[in-house]
Amino acid sequence: DAMVIQNPRYQVTQFGKPVTLSCSQTLNHNVMYWYQQKSSQAPKLLFHYYDKDFNNEADTPDNFQSRRPNTSFCFLDIRSPGLGDAAMYLCATSSPAGKWNEQFFGPGTRLTVL
Amino acid sequence: SQQGEEDPQALSIQEGENATMNCSYKTSINNLQWYRQNSGRGLVHLILIRSNEREKHSGRLRVTLDTSKKSSSLLITASRAADTASYFCATYTGGFKTIFGAGTRLFVKA
Numbered sequence: 001d002a003m004v005i006q007n008p009r010y011q012v013t014q015f016g017k018p019v020t021l022s023c024s025q026t027l028n029h030n031v032m033y034w035y036q037q038k039s040s041q042a043p044k045l046l047f048h049y050y051d052k053d054f055n056n057e058a059d060t061p062d063n064f065q066s067r068r069p070n071t072s073f074c075f076l077d078i079r080s081p082g083l084g085d086a087a088m089y090l091c092a093t094s095s096p097a098g099k100w101n102e103q104f105f106g107p108g109t110r111l112t113v114l
Numbered sequence: 115s116q117q118g119e120e121d122p123q124a125l126s127i128q129e130g131e132n133a134t135m136n137c138s139y140k141t142s143i144n145n146l147q148w149y150r151q152n153s154g155r156g157l158v159h160l161i162l163i164r165s166n167e168r169e170k171h172s173g174r175l176r177v178t179l180d181t182s183k184k185s186s187s188l189l190i191t192a193s194r195a196a197d198t199a200s201y202f203c204a205t206y207t208g209g210f211k212t213i214f215g216a217g218t219r220l221f222v223k224a
Contacts, residue, residue: 004156031210042202042214043157050210090156094210101206102147105156 003027004106006091012112013081021076021109023091032074033103034066035090043090049074050096078111086113120203120215128223133190135218137203138183144206146179148188151200151217160201161188195224 004025013019023032031050035043047056049068063085065077078085088110092103121136137146145164149157163170163179163186170177176189190197200217207213 006156033210040216040219042216045211045213048210055210088154092157096210101145101210101212102159102162103157103212105149105158107156108154110154 004091004093004104006089006106006109008109009107010110010112012114013078014114015083016080019078019081019111021078021089021091021111023074023076023106024072025091025093025104025106026072027093027095027104028071029093029095029104030071031094031096032068033090033092033094034064034074034076035092036085037088037090037108039087046076081111081113083113086111120201120218122218123216124219124221126221126223127193129193129195131193133193133197133220133222135188135201135203135220137186137188137215139186139203139205139215140184141205141207143181144208146177146186147204147206147212148175148177148186149202149204149214151202153199157202190220193220193222195222198222 007022033048034046037043046060068074088108090108091106094103147162148160151157161172161177163177174191179186200219202214202217204212204214
């Protein structure tokens with residue numbers, strides 16, 4: 001089945017220690033997104049890629065960066081995680097040719113910062 | 115600022131009852147979508163309603179949209195314990211940006 005996969009599902013890091021979360025997709029969608037979701041809150045868009053074009057949200061901290069080496073993979077790098085960065089990180093995809101930006105989500109990576 | 119706000123924040127009902135969740139938003143939209151999120155998991159797309167539509171059905175789901183009031187509602191009929199989840203409305207205004215509300219947590223008691 002076509003899907004969005006996130007690894008790892010759970011990630012523990014130390015304060016200030018860089019961490020990378022990964023996302024892959026078999027849907028062949030052009031657009032990939034990273035969201036941050038804190039407990040009982042709305043998912044908050046950090047950035048998205050349309051093919052190789054990177055689009056950063058204005059309020060996304062500089063601490064967060066992303067790479068998309070090819071259509072299938074996208075990475076979220078947190079350079080110096082703080083305690084406030086503990087959250088669920090959701091990857092999603094969509095296709096411009098698809099249904100009005102319907103997004104397909106991965107299961108998420110829960111990040112703990114010690 | 116948050117585009118969608120949902121009401122109620124939490125809802126507890128008995129199995130077999132209907133569940134209604136409401137969403138209000140602030141700006142003009144291309145469409146409004148509802149997603150479900152089971153505890154600790156990703157979001158699953160449920161239904162999409164375009165700005166020129168007023169009502170849409172999918173199985174036990176019924177969505178309405180009132181663009182004059184900038185509001186939408188999601189009705190789940192004959193709820194089941196498996197419907198226990200958080201439900202989010204999300205508005206799409208173009209440019210690949212979808213803004214999610216804070217969600218309604220639904221608990222269906224068996």
